[in-house]
Amino acid sequence: MRSPSLYSQDDPITAALKPPPSETDSERAFRLEAEAEAKRVSEQIDEDLREERERLKKKELLLLGQAESGKSTLQKQFQLMYKPNSIDQERSSWTTVIYFNVVHSLKHILTTLEAWDDSLDDDADTPDMNSIATSSKMKGRGISDQPSPSTSLLEQTSSLNGSPNSLAHSDATASTSTSAPSSSGPTQIASLRRKLSPLTATESQLADRLSGGITVSGSGKGGVFVRSGWQARTIDKIRSKRPSTATEKKPRESVSIDIPPDPLVLEIAQMLEACEDDIQELWSHPTVKGMIVKRRLKLDEWSEFFLRHISRVASPDYIPTTDDILHARIQTMGVAEHIFDVNIHGKLVTWHLYDVGGARGQRHSWVPYFDDANAIIFVAPVSAFDQYLEEDPRVNRIDDSLQLFTQVCSNALLKSVHLVLFLNKTDLLRSKLDKGLRVRKYITSFGERSNDYETVVQYFRAHFLQVHRRNNENRRVLYTHFTSVVVRLCFKNMIVVFPHVLFRTRKQHSVLLETVGYSSILTTRVSDR
Ligand SMILES: Nc1nc2c(ncn2[C@@H]2O[C@H](COP(=O)(O)OP(=O)(O)OP(=O)(O)O)[C@@H](O)[C@H]2O)c(=O)[nH]1
Numbered sequence: 001m002r003s004p005s006l007y008s009q010d011d012p013i014t015a016a017l018k019p020p021p022s023e024t025d026s027e028r029a030f031r032l033e034a035e036a037e038a039k040r041v042s043e044q045i046d047e048d049l050r051e052e053r054e055r056l057k058k059k060e061l062l063l064l065g066q067a068e069s070g071k072s073t074l075q076k077q078f079q080l081m082y083k084p085n086s087i088d089q090e091r092s093s094w095t096t097v098i099y100f101n102v103v104h105s106l107k108h109i110l111t112t113l114e115a116w117d118d119s120l121d122d123d124a125d126t127p128d129m130n131s132i133a134t135s136s137k138m139k140g141r142g143i144s145d146q147p148s149p150s151t152s153l154l155e156q157t158s159s160l161n162g163s164p165n166s167l168a169h170s171d172a173t174a175s176t177s178t179s180a181p182s183s184s185g186p187t188q189i190a191s192l193r194r195k196l197s198p199l200t201a202t203e204s205q206l207a208d209r210l211s212g213g214i215t216v217s218g219s220g221k222g223g224v225f226v227r228s229g230w231q232a233r234t235i236d237k238i239r240s241k242r243p244s245t246a247t248e249k250k251p252r253e254s255v256s257i258d259i260p261p262d263p264l265v266l267e268i269a270q271m272l273e274a275c276e277d278d279i280q281e282l283w284s285h286p287t288v289k290g291m292i293v294k295r296r297l298k299l300d301e302w303s304e305f306f307l308r309h310i311s312r313v314a315s316p317d318y319i320p321t322t323d324d325i326l327h328a329r330i331q332t333m334g335v336a337e338h339i340f341d342v343n344i345h346g347k348l349v350t351w352h353l354y355d356v357g358g359a360r361g362q363r364h365s366w367v368p369y370f371d372d373a374n375a376i377i378f379v380a381p382v383s384a385f386d387q388y389l390e391e392d393p394r395v396n397r398i399d400d401s402l403q404l405f406t407q408v409c410s411n412a413l414l415k416s417v418h419l420v421l422f423l424n425k426t427d428l429l430r431s432k433l434d435k436g437l438r439v440r441k442y443i444t445s446f447g448e449r450s451n452d453y454e455t456v457v458q459y460f461r462a463h464f465l466q467v468h469r470r471n472n473e474n475r476r477v478l479y480t481h482f483t484s485v486v487v488r489l490c491f492k493n494m495i496v497v498f499p500h501v502l503f504r505t506r507k508q509h510s511v512l513l514e515t516v517g518y519s520s521i522l523t524t525r526v527s528d529r
């Protein structure tokens with residue numbers, strides 16, 4: 001018996017597919033066209049399956065950078081873009097954070113004034129700095145606890161956090177003037193301190209409410225860390241304190257501003273309303289203004305923002321606006337995961353965005369997320385040239401950012417991850433330079449360069465690029481953006497292209513940037529040669 005051949009002409013499928021011997025030219029043309037169409041459909045199915053597999057493979061985006069660089073604010077921008085309703089759902093829980101920011105700022109102002117005997121006189125006794133500083137001395141063995149990079153641009157000046165007297169003639173005074181405080185200034189301030197004391201006494205209760213009673217030693221001047229999902233927990237806590245109603249059956253996603261306010265928050269709202277005039281009086285007091293000008297009193301950007309808007313924040317029916325939420329400050333503890341479905345060319349891709357705590361003691365928690373990361377946005381605040389780490393007041397914040405960026409660029413686990421650099425807080429940088437603050441005073445290597453915005457941002461950018469170049473064996477492309485992530489409108493331009501930017505090839509990327517046209521934000525593509 002003949003054994004069957006592997007290539008048997010008798011194979012029924014081959015026989016069925018064989019063109020009939022009597023096939024005419026037009027039948028042949030028709031058959032070929034049908035075969036081509038079948039092939040096209042089959043390839044399309046393969047492509048769809050490949051894309052679906054790709055979609056199901058989650059994309060991981062890490063937001064890295066030091067504390068206060070703007071990572072969580074950037075995350076809020078993603079939320080506004082891809083899950084706008086969720087901001088409305090958690091709007092009420094931001095009230096607690098904003099009240100905490102206001103109360104904390106008032107307490108900081110009053111404590112600082114007290115340390116200077118509520119007086120602006122230059123011959124006032126040098127204050128006890130321990131009573132002013134709320135800075136931490138956290139010395140975590142995080143990934144930043146490494147020697148300074150050889151590229152460090154900072155030879156730090158001796159004035160960092162020194163005696164307040166040494167700052168009394170700060171060049172920040174150049175363009176600002178204040179009226180001299182009257183001799184009744186200390187009495188007025190003492191009276192305001194008394195009137196505001198019930199309000200400032202609520203600080204620790206508010207902190208507990210936000211952090212769920214967890215304290216992290218040396219948690220910095222903010223003092224309060226929140227973990228992922230704190231908004232929902234805040235709402236749940238309030239819900240559990242009232243009798244169950246029909247609305248309890250709503251799924252968590254639909255929790256909204258119909259939730260009755262927390263009694264503590266309600267109480268603070270009443271105090272704020274009653275104290276609004278006193279807060280205004282304190283905020284506009286010549287001694288406070290003078291202390292700011294002389295840099296005896298250093299306020300964070302969010303403090304100034306909310307004190308400027310105190311009449312709105314202290315109104316009885318206050319609900320945080322989106323701008324307020326973008327300016328609110330609360331430290332991130334550990335790593336917070338946020339999931340977004342992003343539409344790329346009509347296909348939904350699920351992004352897992354990880355917003356990390358940036359303080360030194362938090363950085364060890366980043367490492368487990370390095371393995372699967374697809375992309376990193378590194379956020380570095382360029383306005384921080386005159387600031388020092390809460391965790392280690394000897395370290396200039398720009399220097400810390402450069403050290404951290406060096407570690408990210410050189411980390412073996414991150415070698416093939418897309419890298420985007422946000423040089424953030426450009427609005428604050430501009431305003432500091434406009435006020436006459438000189439970069440040279442804090443960064444001596446800046447030398448005699450012109451102190452204008454363009455020179456300064458390009459100087460900082462050059463140092464980050466140098467770090468990247470020196471740690472770039474894989475010839476990875478770095479994209480840099482000058483940003484102000486609290487600004488919504490101009491930010492929208494950029495975030496719209498982000499999904500494409502991060503998951504496209506280099507060639508496609510550069511074409512995309514050209515076609516989108518960045519008008520409001522300077523974008524630079526750096527390909528290391
Ligand atoms: N003016 C201005 N403020 C900003 C900008 N980016 C962030 N901020 C503010 O800076 C503060 C700190 O920002 P966050 O986003 O909380 O900082 P973070 O990097 O998440 O800090 P950690 O969670 O401690 O690591 C917030 O009050 C923000 O509103 C900016 O570009 N301009």
Ligand SMILES: [Mg+2]
Nearest residue numbers: 071072331332
């Ligand atoms: Mg954060």
